[in-house]
Amino acid sequence: MTAPDLHLMGDLRMGDRLLCPGLDLHCAAGAWTVLLGPSGVGKSSLARLVASLPCPAYLTGGITADDGASLAGRVTLMAQTDQLLPWADALENVTLGARLRGARPDRGRALDLLRRVGLDGHANRRPATLSGGQRQRLALARTLMEDRPVVVLDEPFSALDAATRATMQDLAAEVLTGCTVILITHDPLEAARMATRAWLLDPAGAAPLDLPVTSAPRRLSDPATLAAQASLYRRLMAADDAA
Amino acid sequence: MPPILALAFGLGLWQAIVWATAVPHFILPSPVRVAAALWENTALLGAQAAVTLGNLAMGLGAGIMLGMATALNLAISPSARILLRPLMVFAQAVPVFALAPIVTLWLGYGAPSKIVMVALVTYFPVTSAFFDGLMRLPADLDDLARQMQARPWPRLMLLQLPHALPSLGSGLRLAAVQAPFAVIIAEWVGASKGLGHLMLLSNGRAQTDLMFAALILLAAISLCLFLAADRLARHWDR
Numbered sequence: 001m002t003a004p005d006l007h008l009m010g011d012l013r014m015g016d017r018l019l020c021p022g023l024d025l026h027c028a029a030g031a032w033t034v035l036l037g038p039s040g041v042g043k044s045s046l047a048r049l050v051a052s053l054p055c056p057a058y059l060t061g062g063i064t065a066d067d068g069a070s071l072a073g074r075v076t077l078m079a080q081t082d083q084l085l086p087w088a089d090a091l092e093n094v095t096l097g098a099r100l101r102g103a104r105p106d107r108g109r110a111l112d113l114l115r116r117v118g119l120d121g122h123a124n125r126r127p128a129t130l131s132g133g134q135r136q137r138l139a140l141a142r143t144l145m146e147d148r149p150v151v152v153l154d155e156p157f158s159a160l161d162a163a164t165r166a167t168m169q170d171l172a173a174e175v176l177t178g179c180t181v182i183l184i185t186h187d188p189l190e191a192a193r194m195a196t197r198a199w200l201l202d203p204a205g206a207a208p209l210d211l212p213v214t215s216a217p218r219r220l221s222d223p224a225t226l227a228a229q230a231s232l233y234r235r236l237m238a239a240d241d242a243a
Numbered sequence: 244m245p246p247i248l249a250l251a252f253g254l255g256l257w258q259a260i261v262w263a264t265a266v267p268h269f270i271l272p273s274p275v276r277v278a279a280a281l282w283e284n285t286a287l288l289g290a291q292a293a294v295t296l297g298n299l300a301m302g303l304g305a306g307i308m309l310g311m312a313t314a315l316n317l318a319i320s321p322s323a324r325i326l327l328r329p330l331m332v333f334a335q336a337v338p339v340f341a342l343a344p345i346v347t348l349w350l351g352y353g354a355p356s357k358i359v360m361v362a363l364v365t366y367f368p369v370t371s372a373f374f375d376g377l378m379r380l381p382a383d384l385d386d387l388a389r390q391m392q393a394r395p396w397p398r399l400m401l402l403q404l405p406h407a408l409p410s411l412g413s414g415l416r417l418a419a420v421q422a423p424f425a426v427i428i429a430e431w432v433g434a435s436k437g438l439g440h441l442m443l444l445s446n447g448r449a450q451t452d453l454m455f456a457a458l459i460l461l462a463a464i465s466l467c468l469f470l471a472a473d474r475l476a477r478h479w480d481r
Contacts, residue, residue, distance in 0.1 A: 053386050076390055083383045087405045099401055100393035146391065 003029040003149035003180040004074070006050070010061025012042045019045065019057060022205045029066075029149075032173075032181045032216055034191045036209065036232065037201035038240050043184045046201075047154040050182060051077035065150075076148040078156045082139040084127040090114060091123040094142045113141040116175060133164035137171070144175055151176055153183045157190070166220060169193055173217040188232035192225050193218045198232075202239035209235060272452040277459065280452035288441070292460050295437040298354050299426045299464070302361020306418065309362065310369030311411070317370075318377035319399050331370065339364045340428050347433040357437070360429040361422050368417035376410025377403045412476025419472035423465040 006027040012020040019042035027033040037043050045057035052072055065071055084093050094113060095105030114123055117137040127135055136156060143151060153172070157165045169190065185191055191198050191209070194216050198209040209232060212224035219225060254274045260266070261273040268276055281288065317324050343360055350356035380388075380403055388398050430439025438457045445453035 048386075051390060053389055073392060077386070079383060079386070081383050083387045085384070085402070085405070096387070096401070097391040100388060100391045100397045102394050102397050 003178060004065035004067045004069070005029045006071075006150065006180055006182070007064045007066065008046065008050070008059060008061075009064070010059050012046060012057055012059050014042070014045070014057040018203075020201050020203065020205060023059065023061070025199060025206060027180055027182055028196065029180050030178050031196035032183055032194050034183045034185060034195035034198040035201055035206075036185055036188065036191045036198055036236060038236065039186065041201045041203060043186075043201060044154055047077060047152045047182065047184050050150070050152050051075045053077065071150065074148055075150040075152060076143050076146045077152045077154060078139060078143045080155045080158055082127070082135045084135060084138060084142075086127055089124045089126055090119060090130070090138050093127065093138060094145050096142060097146050110141075110145060113144050114138075116144075117141045117171060133160055133168065136160060136164075136168055140168070140172060140175065148179075150180045151182075153181065155184055155186065158185070158187065165190070166193075170217055186236075188236055189220075189225075189229045191232055192228035193220070200232075200235050200239055204239075207235075269449045269451045272455055276452045277455040280450075280456040281459065284453060284456065288438075288456060288460055291436060291438050291441045291457070292464070294354075295357075295426055295430065295439065295461070296464060298357035298429075298437065299361055299422055299468070301354075302358040302426065303365055303418065303422050303468075305358065306362035306365025306422075307369050307415070310366045310414070310418075311373055313366075313370045314373035314377055314407075315399065315404075317374050318403060319395055331367070335367050335371065339367070340425065343425075343428045343432045347429065352433045352435055356432075357426050357429040357434070360425040364421040364425040365418040368421065369411070369414040372414025372417070373407055373411040376407025379410075380406055408479035409476070412472075412479040415472045416469070416476050419468045420465075423461065423468065427461065 006025075008023050008025040008027070010023060011018055012023060025033065025035075035043050035046065042057055045055050046059070048055040049057065049059055050063055050071070052075065063071065065074075085096065088096070091107070091110055091114070092099075094110040095107070098105035111123060114120060117140050119134060119137055119141065122130065122134065122138075127138065130138065139156065157168045157172075160168060173194065183190070183194055185194075192211065195209075195211055196216055198211055199206045200209050210228070212218060212222070212228050214222065214224060218228075257274050261271060272280070313327070317327060339360075342363065343356075346359050346363075347356045350359060377399070384402050384406070388402055393402070426437070427439040427442075430437040431443060434440040438461050441457045442454050442461075445451070445457065
């Protein structure tokens, strides 16, 4: 399954309210497109629209893939909450998609993915017995299990502590290679580390952000990453003042 | 320990009132007298309790099964919801206990009328509590199901049903409280066996101590039933 380029066009509106005008976002296949912005600008709405989930907002120009095919069934969204079933163990959570479609789950692949996200030997554990970081690893394994070319990450690591978040970012970058990734975040450092291209969304529209020339994921210790973080902070605070 | 102390205190108070007021034993028998009646009529009480318990169990079983089946049906079929939901609301407004004379008229003095009465009072709380739980899937799990293109049946079984178990538990708690009332009322309206029948009979013969003995057995059955339902519900709450 090859990942498509996505194109997000038009005004993001909710009823007669304009959330973010004049979007013209190009999300390249195999790259991380990061959408940074203050809350209330409709970032999560945009994530839901890409994933074809019910959403009161709409995008006037629509969301299209460059291969012309519909996006239905090609997108998976990883949300801020881990959405794990508390009554099911790790393996059952990872294989949920197949079971919900009435198909036979591929146990071997699920176990393999659990190992890839560092949950080897945790297959029979319930989510309540896992740490916050482990739970997001499990959610990531479930996302990978769906094997969709387009992955939308809606602040999935925002509730984690700083060190765990950095580890999860590296892991996500590794396992989502080749996917068209859209990352929604309000964390300038996350944007500075992960973005191939980044946009600042605010009520005035979308503005491209400057990033280091190095390729993502950028090292935390790299001065260029930290400089980018600082400049993103300034842009974000200016957008906040304007709002 | 506290429940046993409370029980001892209650019995002591009861005995004290009997002594202090010198009330005739056919109006209020002393706990000692009731204990003696329990002891002397073990066989009779046991046989009647077994009848009541049997009807209670069958009625509960039928009511719970039918209630769960109805809730699952309503949850999966929108057309069933449109058809049956107003009917359910209407049925809940009917005081089911008031149906006892009609049920007895139609089904006679035997076990069927008792079983149907218990099933009726069990059915509605189980159906409505379970159905509510099934329909209240949290938004994030609904999102997950949509993204994964879940089919209705696996969605029901893998997401809605496990999520609805605590609600089913509260329905069962309610049913466990109501069911003993239903079986006794049905036995009062017309029966030739059972603890309710024995209570009426001993009341008529001024054997108040035996009536109290039957009442105590009934209370014990109700308590055990509630504790069992509560335990199950607590298990699902976790």
